Amino acid sequence: MFQGLFLLLIIGIDIYAFQSFRTICADYNQPIKGIIYSLYWLFSVGLPIVLISGFYVYSKSGVMPDWGKFGGSLFISMIITQLFIVFVLFGEDIFRLGNSVYHKFLISNDVERTISGRRKFISQASILIASVPFLSFIYGITKGKYNFKVHRTVLYFKDLPKAFEGFTIAQLSDIHSGSFTEQEGVIKGIELLNEQKPDLFVFTGDLVNSQASEFLPWVDIFKKIQAKFGKFSILGNHDYGDYHNWGSQDEKKANFQQLLDLQKQVEFQLLLDENVKIEKDGSFFTLIGVHNWGKRFGRKGDLDKALEGASSDSIKVLLSHDPTHFDEKVANHDNHIHLTLSGHTHGAQMGVEFPFLKWSPVKYIYPKWAGLYQENGRFLYVNRGFGYLGFAGRVGIWPEISIFEMRSA
Numbered sequence: 001m002f003q004g005l006f007l008l009l010i011i012g013i014d015i016y017a018f019q020s021f022r023t024i025c026a027d028y029n030q031p032i033k034g035i036i037y038s039l040y041w042l043f044s045v046g047l048p049i050v051l052i053s054g055f056y057v058y059s060k061s062g063v064m065p066d067w068g069k070f071g072g073s074l075f076i077s078m079i080i081t082q083l084f085i086v087f088v089l090f091g092e093d094i095f096r097l098g099n100s101v102y103h104k105f106l107i108s109n110d111v112e113r114t115i116s117g118r119r120k121f122i123s124q125a126s127i128l129i130a131s132v133p134f135l136s137f138i139y140g141i142t143k144g145k146y147n148f149k150v151h152r153t154v155l156y157f158k159d160l161p162k163a164f165e166g167f168t169i170a171q172l173s174d175i176h177s178g179s180f181t182e183q184e185g186v187i188k189g190i191e192l193l194n195e196q197k198p199d200l201f202v203f204t205g206d207l208v209n210s211q212a213s214e215f216l217p218w219v220d221i222f223k224k225i226q227a228k229f230g231k232f233s234i235l236g237n238h239d240y241g242d243y244h245n246w247g248s249q250d251e252k253k254a255n256f257q258q259l260l261d262l263q264k265q266v267e268f269q270l271l272l273d274e275n276v277k278i279e280k281d282g283s284f285f286t287l288i289g290v291h292n293w294g295k296r297f298g299r300k301g302d303l304d305k306a307l308e309g310a311s312s313d314s315i316k317v318l319l320s321h322d323p324t325h326f327d328e329k330v331a332n333h334d335n336h337i338h339l340t341l342s343g344h345t346h347g348a349q350m351g352v353e354f355p356f357l358k359w360s361p362v363k364y365i366y367p368k369w370a371g372l373y374q375e376n377g378r379f380l381y382v383n384r385g386f387g388y389l390g391f392a393g394r395v396g397i398w399p400e401i402s403i404f405e406m407r408s409a
Helices: 002-027 030-061 066-103 109-142 183-195 212-222 249-265 324-330
Strands: 149-157 168-172 200-203 231-233 274-280 283-289 316-319 339-342 352-354 357-359 371-375 378-382 400-408
Touching: 002 030, 002 066, 002 109, 030 066, 066 109, 183 212, 183 400, 212 249, 231 283, 324 339, 324 371, 324 378, 339 400
Parallel strands: 149 400, 168 200, 200 231, 283 316, 316 339, 339 378
Antiparallel strands: 168 400, 274 283, 352 357, 371 378
């Protein structure tokens, strides 16, 4: 039922947006008109076929082919572009309907010619407006997904030991290595991370999309991450293999074990409902890591277990993949957790961020979706993600390397 309605909606958008091209091409000669129409329907019909074919291959092999990822991303770009066209045309249609009602049946031929001319202008304007998101999405697919940005945040703590004044923590999240297609882009991101010379490195989950083998081509690259006080990680909802059709439970368990082994190969120390002391000059703070705990995507983590043995009066930094864990369990926990580092949302991989405006459609699902938040004297930081999933690109919400500097309040 839902699939049928969705298909009808897509067809309706295609036909409605096509009216803009028909209006513009009305005075063109037949060969040019035919070429434009053919290109329009080639994309409108061809891209869904490519996407469906990609999903068919995925259902058989468990791996989405690169052409399927690219075709699917172009399909998303096309639909959003068409929606912009439809929005403009629909507004003009509403105006024209109101104008017709106002004049009733007294509209002269001159008025009709004026309306016809305005229709052509509106069609041209709709395509011009829609070209902005279209070109943005093309950039996002080809370049934006590797347009890594460093986000620096200074955090002040009243009880920070003097030894950790100026101590820096680097965070990556949501690598999703199964989505990567270009080694050069990934290498650029790791080199940019190492240029920050962090004291400590943490990774907050989703190393892969579903299968541990996705990470094999990238081991040597991520092994080059440098941090003198260690490299620590946790698991995200995609790391458990729950989104793949395994032949048996034994196969799923073997995949999970392979993922744990790969984390060791890149020298990431996993924290699975446990904590460690990060020590410097006789002082320490507590680094805590939990299994994935999310309001919508599994509640595997046990925060109380992770806190066992942790000093009650030390600075505590929690690694928890899903930011909903903060609202549900961390913000009001009896044990004061100073800073929680999360990811998961990707910032929807699309949106806008300016000093005066920060918006992404994901905010309607995750109110805390990117950047720094504070509640009950506790910080939450949501990383925008290093990789990408689904849509093979990023538009406006760029891949992130987070750097935190600890300071005494």
